[in-house]
Amino acid sequence: MAFALACASVASLASAGPAKSVPTLEIRVIHATQSDGGAAIDADLRDLPQLTRDQPFVRYNVYKLLARKLQALEEGKPEAYGLVNGRTLQVTLVDVTTTSAPHPDRRYHIRAAIGEPGKQAFLKLLEVTASEGQPFFVGGQTYEGGTLFLELVLYGT
Amino acid sequence: MTLPRETVLDLMGLADGMLEGDAKAKAEQLVASNEEARLLVDTLRASPVGDWVRESTDRQASAAVAGVADSVMARLAADASGAVEGGVVRMAPWVRRGSRRGPAVVAGVGAALVLAASIALYVRSGSQRSDEELAPVASVAVPPVGVPSVALPAPSASASQAEAKTAAAGGVEVNAVEAPSRAVSVFRIPMGAAAAAANAPHPSSVVIWVEEDTGTK
Secondary structure (H helix, E strand, C coil): CHHHHHHHHHHHHHHHCCCCCCCEEEEEEEEEECCCCCCEECCCCCCHHHHCCCCCHHHCCEEEEEEEEEEECCECCCEEEECCCCCEEEEEEEEEEECCCCCCCEEEEEEEEEECCCCCCCEEEEEEEEECCCCEEEEEEEECCEEEEEEEEEECC | CCCCHHHHHHHHHHHCCCCCHHHHHHHHHHHHHCHHHHHHHHHHHHCHHHHHHHHHHHHHHHHHHHHHHHHHHHHHHHHHCCCCHHHCCCCCCCCCCCCCCCHHHHHHHHHHHHHHHHHHHHHHHHCCCCHHHHCCCCCCCCCCCCCCEEEECCCCCCCCEEEEEEEECCCEEEEEEECCCCCEEEEEEECHHHHHHCCCCCCEEEEEEECCCCCCC
Protein backbone atom coordinates (compact mmCIF):
# COMPACT_ATOMS: atom_id res chain seq x y z
CA MET A 1 0.00 0.00 0.00
CA ALA A 2 2.63 2.47 1.02
CA PHE A 3 4.67 1.53 -1.98
CA ALA A 4 1.69 2.09 -4.30
CA LEU A 5 1.02 5.46 -2.72
CA ALA A 6 4.61 6.39 -3.20
CA CYS A 7 4.45 5.49 -6.86
CA ALA A 8 1.26 7.49 -7.25
CA SER A 9 2.73 10.50 -5.53
CA VAL A 10 5.85 10.33 -7.59
CA ALA A 11 3.80 10.04 -10.77
CA SER A 12 1.67 13.03 -9.84
CA LEU A 13 4.71 15.11 -9.11
CA ALA A 14 6.24 14.13 -12.41
CA SER A 15 3.12 15.00 -14.40
CA ALA A 16 2.73 18.38 -12.71
CA GLY A 17 5.85 19.75 -14.31
CA PRO A 18 9.60 19.63 -13.95
CA ALA A 19 10.64 16.98 -11.46
CA LYS A 20 11.60 18.44 -8.12
CA SER A 21 14.25 16.55 -6.24
CA VAL A 22 12.44 16.54 -2.94
CA PRO A 23 11.20 13.56 -0.96
CA THR A 24 7.56 13.09 -0.12
CA LEU A 25 6.20 12.56 3.35
CA GLU A 26 3.05 10.57 3.76
CA ILE A 27 1.11 11.20 6.94
CA ARG A 28 -1.75 8.96 7.98
CA VAL A 29 -3.85 9.70 11.04
CA ILE A 30 -5.27 6.53 12.55
CA HIS A 31 -7.84 6.40 15.31
CA ALA A 32 -7.58 3.33 17.50
CA THR A 33 -10.13 2.22 20.07
CA GLN A 34 -10.91 -0.84 22.12
CA SER A 35 -14.36 -2.28 21.51
CA ASP A 36 -16.20 -5.23 22.97
CA GLY A 37 -18.08 -5.51 19.71
CA GLY A 38 -15.18 -7.12 17.95
CA ALA A 39 -12.20 -6.11 15.90
CA ALA A 40 -12.53 -3.89 12.87
CA ILE A 41 -9.77 -2.45 10.75
CA ASP A 42 -10.32 0.09 8.01
CA ALA A 43 -9.81 -1.39 4.57
CA ASP A 44 -7.34 1.39 3.78
CA LEU A 45 -5.10 0.21 6.60
CA ARG A 46 -3.96 -2.95 4.95
CA ASP A 47 -0.65 -3.00 6.81
CA LEU A 48 -2.21 -2.82 10.22
CA PRO A 49 -3.48 -6.37 10.68
CA GLN A 50 0.14 -7.39 10.69
CA LEU A 51 0.98 -4.76 13.26
CA THR A 52 -1.91 -5.25 15.63
CA ARG A 53 -0.30 -8.34 17.06
CA ASP A 54 2.36 -6.22 18.70
CA GLN A 55 2.48 -3.57 21.35
CA PRO A 56 1.17 -0.94 21.52
CA PHE A 57 -1.29 -1.78 18.73
CA VAL A 58 -2.51 -4.85 20.54
CA ARG A 59 -4.21 -2.63 23.12
CA TYR A 60 -6.87 -1.73 20.55
CA ASN A 61 -9.00 -3.68 18.14
CA VAL A 62 -10.76 -1.04 16.07
CA TYR A 63 -8.76 1.09 13.67
CA LYS A 64 -10.03 3.84 11.40
CA LEU A 65 -8.12 5.98 8.97
CA LEU A 66 -9.14 9.54 9.76
CA ALA A 67 -6.90 11.48 7.40
CA ARG A 68 -4.07 11.14 4.96
CA LYS A 69 -1.74 13.64 3.41
CA LEU A 70 1.20 13.66 1.06
CA GLN A 71 3.59 16.48 1.66
CA ALA A 72 6.75 17.32 -0.24
CA LEU A 73 9.61 18.04 2.12
CA GLU A 74 12.51 20.35 1.40
CA GLU A 75 15.58 20.24 3.56
CA GLY A 76 15.45 22.70 6.39
CA LYS A 77 11.92 23.87 5.62
CA PRO A 78 9.36 22.99 8.31
CA GLU A 79 5.96 21.82 7.16
CA ALA A 80 2.92 22.00 9.42
CA TYR A 81 -0.06 19.67 9.44
CA GLY A 82 -3.21 20.22 11.47
CA LEU A 83 -4.40 17.19 13.39
CA VAL A 84 -7.99 16.26 14.20
CA ASN A 85 -7.47 16.99 17.89
CA GLY A 86 -6.50 20.60 17.31
CA ARG A 87 -2.80 20.05 17.63
CA THR A 88 -0.28 20.66 14.89
CA LEU A 89 2.32 18.27 13.62
CA GLN A 90 5.39 20.00 12.32
CA VAL A 91 7.95 18.06 10.29
CA THR A 92 11.32 19.21 8.98
CA LEU A 93 13.62 17.27 6.73
CA VAL A 94 17.07 17.70 8.24
CA ASP A 95 19.10 15.85 5.64
CA VAL A 96 19.20 12.86 3.33
CA THR A 97 22.05 10.40 3.20
CA THR A 98 22.70 7.39 1.05
CA THR A 99 24.59 4.42 2.29
CA SER A 100 27.14 2.90 -0.03
CA ALA A 101 27.08 -0.39 -1.91
CA PRO A 102 26.52 -3.28 -1.79
CA HIS A 103 23.19 -2.32 -0.23
CA PRO A 104 22.64 1.34 -0.97
CA ASP A 105 19.94 2.76 1.23
CA ARG A 106 18.58 6.30 1.25
CA ARG A 107 18.13 7.52 4.78
CA TYR A 108 15.97 10.47 5.78
CA HIS A 109 16.73 12.37 8.94
CA ILE A 110 13.64 14.25 10.01
CA ARG A 111 12.69 16.38 12.98
CA ALA A 112 9.11 16.47 14.20
CA ALA A 113 7.08 18.16 16.92
CA ILE A 114 3.46 18.12 18.02
CA GLY A 115 2.13 21.18 19.74
CA GLU A 116 -0.95 23.16 20.52
CA PRO A 117 -1.15 26.96 20.78
CA GLY A 118 -1.07 28.17 24.36
CA LYS A 119 -0.34 24.76 25.81
CA GLN A 120 2.67 22.72 26.63
CA ALA A 121 3.94 20.78 23.64
CA PHE A 122 2.78 17.19 23.49
CA LEU A 123 5.98 16.22 21.75
CA LYS A 124 8.57 18.93 21.83
CA LEU A 125 11.12 17.17 19.68
CA LEU A 126 11.42 13.91 17.84
CA GLU A 127 14.36 13.12 15.63
CA VAL A 128 14.20 10.01 13.53
CA THR A 129 16.31 8.61 10.74
CA ALA A 130 14.32 6.29 8.52
CA SER A 131 14.94 4.42 5.36
CA GLU A 132 12.92 5.14 2.26
CA GLY A 133 9.46 3.62 2.46
CA GLN A 134 9.93 2.64 6.09
CA PRO A 135 7.00 3.79 8.24
CA PHE A 136 7.20 4.80 11.84
CA PHE A 137 4.47 5.77 14.24
CA VAL A 138 3.81 8.35 16.90
CA GLY A 139 1.11 7.27 19.32
CA GLY A 140 -0.38 8.16 22.64
CA GLN A 141 -2.61 11.17 21.99
CA THR A 142 -6.02 10.52 23.48
CA TYR A 143 -8.91 11.17 21.15
CA GLU A 144 -12.61 10.28 21.35
CA GLY A 145 -12.29 7.33 23.66
CA GLY A 146 -9.20 6.00 21.99
CA THR A 147 -5.84 7.10 20.79
CA LEU A 148 -4.28 8.52 17.66
CA PHE A 149 -1.52 6.86 15.74
CA LEU A 150 0.33 9.05 13.30
CA GLU A 151 2.04 7.02 10.63
CA LEU A 152 4.84 8.77 8.78
CA VAL A 153 6.61 7.42 5.73
CA LEU A 154 9.15 9.09 3.48
CA TYR A 155 9.59 8.39 -0.19
CA GLY A 156 12.21 9.54 -2.59
CA THR A 157 11.56 11.19 -5.90
CA MET B 1 30.33 -16.93 70.63
CA THR B 2 30.83 -17.33 74.37
CA LEU B 3 34.35 -18.77 74.46
CA PRO B 4 37.08 -16.47 75.77
CA ARG B 5 39.51 -15.09 73.23
CA GLU B 6 42.45 -17.03 74.68
CA THR B 7 40.46 -20.25 74.50
CA VAL B 8 39.53 -19.57 70.89
CA LEU B 9 43.20 -19.05 70.05
CA ASP B 10 44.04 -22.32 71.74
CA LEU B 11 41.37 -24.10 69.74
CA MET B 12 42.66 -22.54 66.54
CA GLY B 13 46.11 -23.78 67.41
CA LEU B 14 44.72 -27.23 68.09
CA ALA B 15 42.93 -27.28 64.77
CA ASP B 16 46.16 -26.37 63.02
CA GLY B 17 48.22 -28.89 64.99
CA MET B 18 50.29 -26.20 66.68
CA LEU B 19 49.60 -27.03 70.27
CA GLU B 20 51.83 -29.23 72.34
CA GLY B 21 51.95 -30.64 75.83
CA ASP B 22 49.54 -29.39 78.44
CA ALA B 23 48.03 -26.76 76.19
CA LYS B 24 47.11 -29.41 73.64
CA ALA B 25 45.65 -31.74 76.27
CA LYS B 26 43.65 -28.93 77.80
CA ALA B 27 42.26 -27.89 74.42
CA GLU B 28 41.35 -31.48 73.55
CA GLN B 29 39.56 -31.84 76.84
CA LEU B 30 37.61 -28.69 76.14
CA VAL B 31 36.62 -29.94 72.69
CA ALA B 32 35.39 -33.19 74.22
CA SER B 33 33.27 -31.41 76.78
CA ASN B 34 32.15 -28.22 75.05
CA GLU B 35 29.90 -28.29 72.00
CA GLU B 36 30.85 -24.80 70.90
CA ALA B 37 34.56 -25.63 71.08
CA ARG B 38 34.01 -28.82 69.11
CA LEU B 39 32.04 -26.96 66.42
CA LEU B 40 34.76 -24.36 66.09
CA VAL B 41 37.55 -26.92 65.71
CA ASP B 42 35.53 -29.02 63.27
CA THR B 43 34.77 -25.96 61.19
CA LEU B 44 38.40 -24.91 61.08
CA ARG B 45 39.60 -28.38 60.18
CA ALA B 46 36.99 -28.78 57.44
CA SER B 47 37.71 -25.44 55.85
CA PRO B 48 39.95 -25.19 52.79
CA VAL B 49 41.22 -21.90 54.17
CA GLY B 50 42.28 -23.75 57.27
CA ASP B 51 44.26 -26.11 55.05
CA TRP B 52 45.81 -23.13 53.34
CA VAL B 53 46.78 -21.66 56.70
CA ARG B 54 48.33 -24.93 57.80
CA GLU B 55 50.22 -25.29 54.53
CA SER B 56 51.41 -21.71 54.78
CA THR B 57 52.72 -22.15 58.26
CA ASP B 58 54.40 -25.38 57.28
CA ARG B 59 56.04 -23.64 54.34
CA GLN B 60 57.21 -20.85 56.61
CA ALA B 61 58.66 -23.32 59.04
CA SER B 62 60.42 -25.24 56.26
CA ALA B 63 61.78 -22.03 54.82
CA ALA B 64 63.01 -20.97 58.24
CA VAL B 65 64.78 -24.30 58.78
CA ALA B 66 66.33 -24.06 55.36
CA GLY B 67 67.44 -20.53 56.23
CA VAL B 68 69.07 -21.75 59.41
CA ALA B 69 70.93 -24.47 57.53
CA ASP B 70 72.12 -21.99 54.94
CA SER B 71 73.18 -19.63 57.69
CA VAL B 72 75.10 -22.34 59.53
CA MET B 73 76.84 -23.45 56.35
CA ALA B 74 77.74 -19.87 55.53
CA ARG B 75 79.06 -19.29 59.01
CA LEU B 76 81.04 -22.50 58.92
CA ALA B 77 82.55 -21.46 55.65
CA ALA B 78 83.39 -18.08 57.13
CA ASP B 79 84.80 -19.76 60.23
CA ALA B 80 87.08 -21.79 58.04
CA SER B 81 88.40 -18.55 56.66
CA GLY B 82 88.76 -17.10 60.17
CA ALA B 83 85.92 -14.58 59.91
CA VAL B 84 83.91 -15.85 62.89
CA GLU B 85 84.89 -14.68 66.36
CA GLY B 86 85.10 -17.32 69.10
CA GLY B 87 83.71 -20.08 66.92
CA VAL B 88 80.15 -19.01 67.76
CA VAL B 89 77.51 -19.13 65.06
CA ARG B 90 74.83 -16.50 65.63
CA MET B 91 71.47 -17.30 64.23
CA ALA B 92 68.54 -15.11 63.60
CA PRO B 93 65.72 -15.31 66.16
CA TRP B 94 63.56 -18.37 65.51
CA VAL B 95 59.99 -18.72 66.58
CA ARG B 96 59.49 -22.11 68.13
CA ARG B 97 56.69 -24.22 66.63
CA GLY B 98 53.90 -24.36 69.16
CA SER B 99 54.29 -20.80 70.29
CA ARG B 100 51.20 -18.62 70.20
CA ARG B 101 53.10 -15.88 68.42
CA GLY B 102 54.28 -15.78 64.86
CA PRO B 103 52.66 -18.46 62.67
CA ALA B 104 50.01 -19.12 65.25
CA VAL B 105 48.83 -15.52 64.99
CA VAL B 106 48.63 -15.85 61.23
CA ALA B 107 46.66 -19.05 61.61
CA GLY B 108 44.43 -17.39 64.17
CA VAL B 109 43.59 -14.54 61.88
CA GLY B 110 42.87 -16.90 59.03
CA ALA B 111 40.77 -19.14 61.19
CA ALA B 112 38.83 -16.20 62.51
CA LEU B 113 38.06 -15.15 58.99
CA VAL B 114 36.96 -18.67 58.15
CA LEU B 115 34.78 -18.82 61.22
CA ALA B 116 33.22 -15.46 60.47
CA ALA B 117 32.53 -16.50 56.89
CA SER B 118 31.01 -19.79 58.01
CA ILE B 119 28.73 -18.06 60.47
CA ALA B 120 27.73 -15.49 57.87
CA LEU B 121 26.97 -18.19 55.33
CA TYR B 122 24.94 -20.11 57.87
CA VAL B 123 22.94 -17.10 58.94
CA ARG B 124 22.31 -16.07 55.32
CA SER B 125 21.23 -19.50 54.14
CA GLY B 126 19.03 -20.06 57.12
CA SER B 127 17.24 -16.76 57.11
CA GLN B 128 14.17 -15.91 55.11
CA ARG B 129 15.01 -13.84 52.04
CA SER B 130 13.21 -10.57 51.83
CA ASP B 131 11.88 -8.97 48.65
CA GLU B 132 14.74 -6.51 48.73
CA GLU B 133 17.27 -9.32 48.51
CA LEU B 134 15.48 -10.72 45.50
CA ALA B 135 15.21 -7.38 43.73
CA PRO B 136 17.46 -6.83 40.71
CA VAL B 137 20.43 -4.59 41.11
CA ALA B 138 19.22 -2.43 38.29
CA SER B 139 15.88 -1.97 36.67
CA VAL B 140 14.32 0.03 33.91
CA ALA B 141 10.82 1.13 33.20
CA VAL B 142 9.16 -1.08 30.67
CA PRO B 143 5.85 -0.97 28.83
CA PRO B 144 2.91 -2.79 30.37
CA VAL B 145 3.45 -5.91 28.27
CA GLY B 146 6.82 -7.45 27.66
CA VAL B 147 7.65 -6.68 24.05
CA PRO B 148 10.78 -5.62 22.23
CA SER B 149 10.91 -1.99 23.10
CA VAL B 150 12.94 0.74 24.67
CA ALA B 151 11.32 2.67 27.48
CA LEU B 152 12.68 6.11 28.00
CA PRO B 153 12.47 7.58 31.49
CA ALA B 154 9.62 9.87 32.26
CA PRO B 155 11.14 13.33 32.08
CA SER B 156 10.92 15.73 34.94
CA ALA B 157 8.93 18.91 34.75
CA SER B 158 12.00 21.07 34.36
CA ALA B 159 14.29 19.04 32.19
CA SER B 160 12.81 16.63 29.74
CA GLN B 161 15.43 15.77 27.19
CA ALA B 162 15.53 12.06 26.53
CA GLU B 163 18.20 11.04 24.10
CA ALA B 164 17.69 7.75 22.37
CA LYS B 165 19.60 5.81 19.81
CA THR B 166 17.19 3.09 18.90
CA ALA B 167 17.85 1.24 15.73
CA ALA B 168 15.03 -0.93 14.54
CA ALA B 169 17.06 -3.40 12.53
CA GLY B 170 18.56 -0.46 10.66
CA GLY B 171 15.19 0.64 9.26
CA VAL B 172 14.13 3.35 11.65
CA GLU B 173 16.45 4.95 14.12
CA VAL B 174 15.13 7.17 16.88
CA ASN B 175 17.78 9.80 17.50
CA ALA B 176 16.10 11.97 20.12
CA VAL B 177 12.81 12.37 21.93
CA GLU B 178 11.85 15.34 24.04
CA ALA B 179 8.43 15.44 25.67
CA PRO B 180 8.18 17.62 28.76
CA SER B 181 6.55 15.95 31.75
CA ARG B 182 5.50 12.91 29.74
CA ALA B 183 6.58 9.32 29.74
CA VAL B 184 7.95 8.14 26.42
CA SER B 185 8.30 4.58 25.23
CA VAL B 186 9.76 3.38 21.97
CA PHE B 187 8.33 0.10 20.74
CA ARG B 188 10.12 -1.89 18.13
CA ILE B 189 7.72 -3.75 15.90
CA PRO B 190 8.24 -6.25 13.12
CA MET B 191 6.67 -5.34 9.83
CA GLY B 192 6.68 -8.91 8.62
CA ALA B 193 4.70 -9.71 5.52
CA ALA B 194 3.70 -6.12 4.89
CA ALA B 195 7.29 -5.05 4.59
CA ALA B 196 8.15 -8.02 2.48
CA ALA B 197 5.32 -7.19 0.13
CA ALA B 198 6.55 -3.63 -0.19
CA ASN B 199 10.13 -4.81 -0.70
CA ALA B 200 11.16 -2.82 2.33
CA PRO B 201 14.86 -3.36 3.06
CA HIS B 202 14.35 -3.35 6.83
CA PRO B 203 11.40 -5.41 8.00
CA SER B 204 10.79 -3.59 11.26
CA SER B 205 9.72 -0.22 12.53
CA VAL B 206 9.14 1.69 15.73
CA VAL B 207 6.31 3.33 17.57
CA ILE B 208 7.18 6.37 19.64
CA TRP B 209 4.56 6.33 22.35
CA VAL B 210 4.05 9.52 24.34
CA GLU B 211 1.79 9.35 27.36
CA GLU B 212 -0.95 11.93 27.43
CA ASP B 213 -1.24 14.08 30.52
CA THR B 214 -4.07 13.21 32.88
CA GLY B 215 -7.16 15.18 31.95
CA THR B 216 -5.81 16.32 28.62
CA LYS B 217 -7.88 15.32 25.63
